[in-house]
Every structure is written in C-alpha cells, then in structure tokens.
Amino acid sequence: MSGMTLATISHVYAGRKVLDTVSLVIRPGEMVALVGPSGSGKSTLASIAAGIVKPTKGRILRQYRQHAMVFQQARLLPWANARENIAFPLMLNGLRKREALEKAESVAEKVALLPEDFDKMPGELSGGMRARVAIARALGVAPDFLIFDEPFAALDPALRRRLQDLVLSLGQDRAFGGMFITHDLAEAARLADHIAVLDRQGKGVLGTLTPPGQRGHRSDVDIFDFVQQSLYGDPLLSDLVHVDERAMPLDLVGDAGLGPRRCC
Amino acid sequence: MPGYMGFEGRINALRRGPVRERLVEWREMAPILALDGVKRFGPPMLGLGLFLATWQAGHVAYGAFILPSPVQTLQAAFGVLTTSEGWIVLGATVARVVAALAISLLIGGFFGLLAGYSNFGRAMFAPVATILLGIPATAWVILTMIWFGPSHGAILFTISVVTGPMLYIGMVDAVLTRDRRLEEMAAAFGASRWAQFSRVALRQIIATLAPVFGIALALGFKVAIMSELVSNVAGIGAALARSRAHMDIDMALAYVVLAVMGLLVIEHGLIRPMQRRVGAWKRVSG
Ligand SMILES: Nc1ncnc2c1ncn2[C@@H]1O[C@H](COP(=O)(O)OP(=O)(O)O)[C@@H](O)[C@H]1O
Ligand SMILES: [Mg+2]
Numbered sequence: 001m002s003g004m005t006l007a008t009i010s011h012v013y014a015g016r017k018v019l020d021t022v023s024l025v026i027r028p029g030e031m032v033a034l035v036g037p038s039g040s041g042k043s044t045l046a047s048i049a050a051g052i053v054k055p056t057k058g059r060i061l062r063q064y065r066q067h068a069m070v071f072q073q074a075r076l077l078p079w080a081n082a083r084e085n086i087a088f089p090l091m092l093n094g095l096r097k098r099e100a101l102e103k104a105e106s107v108a109e110k111v112a113l114l115p116e117d118f119d120k121m122p123g124e125l126s127g128g129m130r131a132r133v134a135i136a137r138a139l140g141v142a143p144d145f146l147i148f149d150e151p152f153a154a155l156d157p158a159l160r161r162r163l164q165d166l167v168l169s170l171g172q173d174r175a176f177g178g179m180f181i182t183h184d185l186a187e188a189a190r191l192a193d194h195i196a197v198l199d200r201q202g203k204g205v206l207g208t209l210t211p212p213g214q215r216g217h218r219s220d221v222d223i224f225d226f227v228q229q230s231l232y233g234d235p236l237l238s239d240l241v242h243v244d245e246r247a248m249p250l251d252l253v254g255d256a257g258l259g260p261r262r263c264c
Numbered sequence: 265m266p267g268y269m270g271f272e273g274r275i276n277a278l279r280r281g282p283v284r285e286r287l288v289e290w291r292e293m294a295p296i297l298a299l300d301g302v303k304r305f306g307p308p309m310l311g312l313g314l315f316l317a318t319w320q321a322g323h324v325a326y327g328a329f330i331l332p333s334p335v336q337t338l339q340a341a342f343g344v345l346t347t348s349e350g351w352i353v354l355g356a357t358v359a360r361v362v363a364a365l366a367i368s369l370l371i372g373g374f375f376g377l378l379a380g381y382s383n384f385g386r387a388m389f390a391p392v393a394t395i396l397l398g399i400p401a402t403a404w405v406i407l408t409m410i411w412f413g414p415s416h417g418a419i420l421f422t423i424s425v426v427t428g429p430m431l432y433i434g435m436v437d438a439v440l441t442r443d444r445r446l447e448e449m450a451a452a453f454g455a456s457r458w459a460q461f462s463r464v465a466l467r468q469i470i471a472t473l474a475p476v477f478g479i480a481l482a483l484g485f486k487v488a489i490m491s492e493l494v495s496n497v498a499g500i501g502a503a504l505a506r507s508r509a510h511m512d513i514d515m516a517l518a519y520v521v522l523a524v525m526g527l528l529v530i531e532h533g534l535i536r537p538m539q540r541r542v543g544a545w546k547r548v549s550g
Binding site for chain 1: 445446449450451452453454455459463467471544
C-alpha cells in the first residue's frame, strides 16, 4: 500500500491563491505524472504532498510507509561529498555516520554512480551525476512513495532519457509509486501510469489520462492532445478526454478517501 | 592534458610521476614556474620594498630620534620578545581581545539569530543596531573610562560594544541569505525544525559569518590598543603610552610593529585557516 489522496487542497501564498481546490488520488503503486505550465503550483502541491508545506485548506490521506523526494536542481548539501549527501537522510533517521556512509555506497551503486565520484563535492559533479546522487539519496530511505519535482528539467535530452531509463528500471518491480512532476510530456508519458494536469490558475486537476498499458509504453500524441485541450479548454476535445473520478473533488468521490475502485 | 593549472597545480603535478620523468618535467617547467612565481610574489614584494625604502629615506632625512630605521625597529621588536614583560604585554592585549570577541559573539550572535528568524525581532532591533553602529569607537573608549574607570572590565566592555553590533548585523545577514531550499529538502526527509537548523542552516550561517568575525577581530584588536592607551591598563596600548612619555620612539615603533605582526598572526594563523575550513564549499559550489 503506497497511495496518497489529496482532497480539495487550496493554498494561499501571501494573499495569492496558488492552488484552488485541487484533488488527486494516487493509488497504491501508481506513478502519476503532474504536468502544467510553470507557476501553476506543481511544486507547491509536491511540497504539500511531502509534508513540507501545510495547505491552507484541504485534507491529505497518506497510505505509505516512507516517502522521499527528488528535487528540481538536486538540492545537494554543498559542503558534503556525494557519499555524505546520500547518507544525509539516513543520519537524520538516527543511523550512525559509519553505517550511513556504508549504506550510501551500496545505494550509489544502484544509480550507477562511479566509485571515483563518491568523494566529489556537488560542485565537482556534472548535472547528470548530481541528479543520480539526488535519486540515490531518496532511495536510501527505502521509500514506497516517491515525489519527483522536475528532477531532469535542466539536463540535455540524451541525458534526460538515460535518467528516465534509470527511474524506469528502479521502479520496475513497483517498489514505489508516487508523483512525477514535469513539463516534458514525453517524459510524463514514459514514466507515469496516469497524467494529471494542473491549469494556469492552479485550478483543480483537470483530468487524468488513464491509458491502457504499462509505464513506458504510450502514444505521445494522445497525451499531447489531452494536455493541450486540458490547458486551453477546447470543448470539442472534451469527448476525447477521459476525465476519471480521481480528478473530481473528493466529496464527489465519496469520503472513503480512495473512491470507487475500477477493478482488481 | 589539463588546461592552465596555476602555480600550486603545477607544483603538485610535478610532485607526482616517476623520478626521471619528473626531472625532465622540472627542466621544462622551471622557467614557467619561475615566471609564475615572479608574477605571484613580485608585485607584493615590490610594494613592501618601496614601503621600507620610503621608511629608510625618512630615517636618513629626519634622523633616528624622529624615525628609527626599519632594521633598528625590528631589533627593538625582537628585543621586546626576548623579555617576559614583553610577552605579558602582548598576552594581555590578545587575551582581552579574545575574551571580548567571545562575549560579543555570544550576545551579538544570539540577538542576530533571533532577528534573523523573526521579522518582529529584526524590525525591533534595527534602530538599536543602527545607533550602536553609529557611535564611534573612540566615543566608547571615553564613555567607558568615565563609567567604569580604567579597568580590565572597561576595556572588555568597549571592545564588545564595538564589535557586538557588527556580529549582530553579520549574523542577521547570514541567517537571511542562507539557502532555505536545503532546509525544505531536509524537511522532506523528515528533519525536525531543530535538525533543519543544526544540520543544514548552521553550516551556512557559520560560513557567512566567518569573514565578518575576522573583520570584527581585527577591529577589536585596534580598539583594545586604543583603550589601553587611554586608560593605561597593561597591554600594547599602555606600553605605547609609556614609550610616548619617555619619548622612546624605538620602543613605540617596536610595539607598533608587534601589533601589526600580532594582527597578521591572528589573521593568517587563525582567521584565514578557519574561514577556509568553514567556507571552502562556498567557493566550489559557486
Ligand atoms: N514560498 C513562496 N512564497 C510565496 N509565493 C510562492 C512561494 N512558492 C511559490 N510561490 C508562488 O506560487 C506560485 C506557484 O509556484 P510553484 O508551485 O513553484 O509552481 P510550479 O512548480 O508549477 O512552477 C508561483 O506564482 C510562485 O511565485
Ligand atoms: Mg516547480
């Protein structure tokens, strides 16, 4: 079980409404991509999901053991080397430094970090390596719910693709579900089971695409149409879009939290 | 091949590799190294040389009674260092500065932390800090003399009250300019507010505060000498006052040299290494 329900979340920053009654249901083991123009409140929603920010209004139902987050621009501690950065959450959880560093090394290998990079400081690592360290840091706490906030946005396409492959391979056994924020639709299509859209005004999750098939196998064209029309509100396309119940405000879904199950 | 390595990079590169290759490299590198050395150390040496030459010229023009030569002065300075009284004089000033800086770091730092984390506190303390910073150090020297008379405590107070507001401002700045996104990151991994402060914020705060602390220490040293001079409490300042009374220009200059050397020792032996330690990551991460 590693799902999350965000129910009618609203958030106000300095008098400005950033999120306006957004609801989103992430079922156990699912990876949901969250797309939307910049400034639409994606990061804010991620911070709320991660428990960093308390929403002005709304409810959150968490059904997982441990969450972790991979941020935009990695957010590594600049005074710590790669190994120490990966060990940081482990030490926060009370592990002793020695053990934490040992564990960090074994996690670093999972993300194909080279041993010669273990001792490098963040400033000495390439953007791709920093992203790998950030992923390893998140994996170290053995999360079953992972929140990615545009982790590869600043990387070139080839590198981005390699890191997407890494995320796919790490998630292959469905060890974790979660939320993947991106404004690259192809990335959303590759990595997620469903796509949710946040509009310009931080107004609701407009709909989620529930395509047949698995992560990593989907037609980019359908998704593009879907997002286009979600964001620009072409009523003609509304028939094409399957807006499912997870996008509805929770009171329409029922109070149970996860809403009616479609199947198995 | 690496690109331009700079002086230290080249020296280190030469230390690696088998001996024979190293010798060949040395031969090839020697002229480049020499040029680098001249480029690096030439200008400061030239400046220092010009300064000493001007001093010497002044000595020749006005005579030893007005301006002893650099050599005479250095001899007098080393003379002071061979006596136990000399060390006591230097030690008194240094101990006072260190103690006063500890006090002002404690008090200025504490209020700086409060103000950094609370908008209310910052707004409240702002006018007080401005007023305290605006009072000239000499005014404090006079005021504390009147209030406390010439005493060890009075000098500690003077140094603390001059450097405390600086450390306060530095602390506020350090708290405000820290990268809060790192604390968010820690929070996402379940760090408590205290853990966010102690494991993430504090490292950055110390790195930002270190240069300010260095400046405060140097200022504290000057204020200490000035206070000692006025109040005639044992220390470099009092020794200067005594030299003046005896018209002993050799001794006066010797203590000036010792004060400058003391500052250099504190700066390069204590402050710079400390700044390098706590701030190295700032330069790498950019
Ligand atoms: N800590 C904050 N204080 C005030 N405004 C904020 C803060 N964080 C984000 N905002 C504002 O909220 C809006 C949504 O930001 P964000 O969630 O980062 O959007 P996105 O990730 O979709 O680009 C933006 O207009 C941004 O300026
Ligand atoms: Mg964002």
